Amino acid sequence: xxxxxxxxxxxxxxxxxxxxxxxxxxxxxxxxxxxxxxxxxxxxxxxxxxxxxxxxxxxxxxxxxxxxxxxxxxxxxxxxxxxxxxxxxxxxxxxxxxxxxxxxxxxxxx
Amino acid sequence: xxxxxxxxxxxxxxxxxxxxxxxxxxxxxxxxxxxxxxxxxxxxxxxxxxxxxxxxxxxxxxxxxxxxxxxxxxxxxxxxxxxxxxxxxxxxxxxxxxxxxxxxxxxxxxxxxx
Numbered sequence: 001x002x003x004x005x006x007x008x009x010x011x012x013x014x015x016x017x018x019x020x021x022x023x024x025x026x027x028x029x030x031x032x033x034x035x036x037x038x039x040x041x042x043x044x045x046x047x048x049x050x051x052x053x054x055x056x057x058x059x060x061x062x063x064x065x066x067x068x069x070x071x072x073x074x075x076x077x078x079x080x081x082x083x084x085x086x087x088x089x090x091x092x093x094x095x096x097x098x099x100x101x102x103x104x105x106x107x108x109x110x
Numbered sequence: 111x112x113x114x115x116x117x118x119x120x121x122x123x124x125x126x127x128x129x130x131x132x133x134x135x136x137x138x139x140x141x142x143x144x145x146x147x148x149x150x151x152x153x154x155x156x157x158x159x160x161x162x163x164x165x166x167x168x169x170x171x172x173x174x175x176x177x178x179x180x181x182x183x184x185x186x187x188x189x190x191x192x193x194x195x196x197x198x199x200x201x202x203x204x205x206x207x208x209x210x211x212x213x214x215x216x217x218x219x220x221x222x223x224x
Contacts, residue, residue: 004152034212043114043200043215044153087152097166098143098213100152 002027004101006088012107013078021073021104023088033071035064036087038103044087078108112137114216116201122222123191131186131219133201139214141165141207142184144176145200147218153200159184160207188221196223 003026013019025033032051036044048057050066057064061082063074073086085103092099115134123129135142141160145153155168159178173189182203188195198220202213 036215041217043202043217044213046212046214049212089152097155097158097168099155100145102150102152 002090002092002097002099004088004090004099006086006101006104008104009102010105010107012109013075015079015108015110016077018074018076018078020075021086021088021106023071023073023101024069025071025088025090027090027092027099029092030090031093032091033066034089034091034098035062035071035073036089036100038085038087047086075106078106080108080110082106083108114201114203114214116199116216116219118219119217120220120222122224124224125191125193127191128187128189129191129221131188131199131201131221133184133186133203133216135182135184135201135203136214139203139205140182141204142178142182143202143204143213144184144186145202145215146170147198147200149197156186158207165207191223193223196221 005024007022035047038044048064053068061076065072085105087103089098089100117132143158144156147153157167158165162178175187177185198218200218202215
């Protein structure tokens with residue numbers, strides 16, 4: 001069974017203080033690893049898809065990387081509007097099921 | 111382009127009752143997936159509908175059932191509600207089961223079971 005573990009559970013940063021979120025995964029045949037952002041009271045919002053080890057994707061202050069066992073979401077010089085819960089998810093085998101981690105709750109303080 | 115809309119946004123039921131949640135998929139999307147998100151947890155896959163048929167199911171009992179209509183909208187039905195069914199129920203649509211990697215989520219329906 002696919003498993004996704006995210007760390008830390010919560011992270012508090014000062015504005016401008018760069019950091020990384022970790023996502024460790026166990027799957028049989030990775031078809032894709034995804035990062036989503038979820039704001040309070042809203043559904044998750046898609047950020048990135050990574051397909052193979054060594055792949056990197058960037059969007060504004062966010063950069064996602066992938067190895068054979070884990071993924072990192074690097075946040076460079078974060079702003080308060082980056083505060084949210086970041087969810088990691090994997091898809092393997094059958095296309096229909098995406099397995100999510102429990103998320104990292106990020107708070108960026110001005 | 112209309113996003114995914116869900117209704118109702120909030121509802122309260124008592125144990126043993128039945129509930130129906132509704133979802134309209136994003137324009138152009140023909141596949142709908144349902145997820146349950148308990149407080150402080152990540153979303154858990156319930157099932158997916160494609161071409162009006164169930165196309166995969168997670169570890170949820172048969173009292174969780176669904177429908178998809180010709181316009182691709184969908185319903186999630188839960189019978190014999192239990193306290194543990196209290197959660198945010200998320201609907202997500204995608205271009206197809208083969209492209210299910212990019213899910214567009216609605217804002218969810220918050221169900222409280224008393």
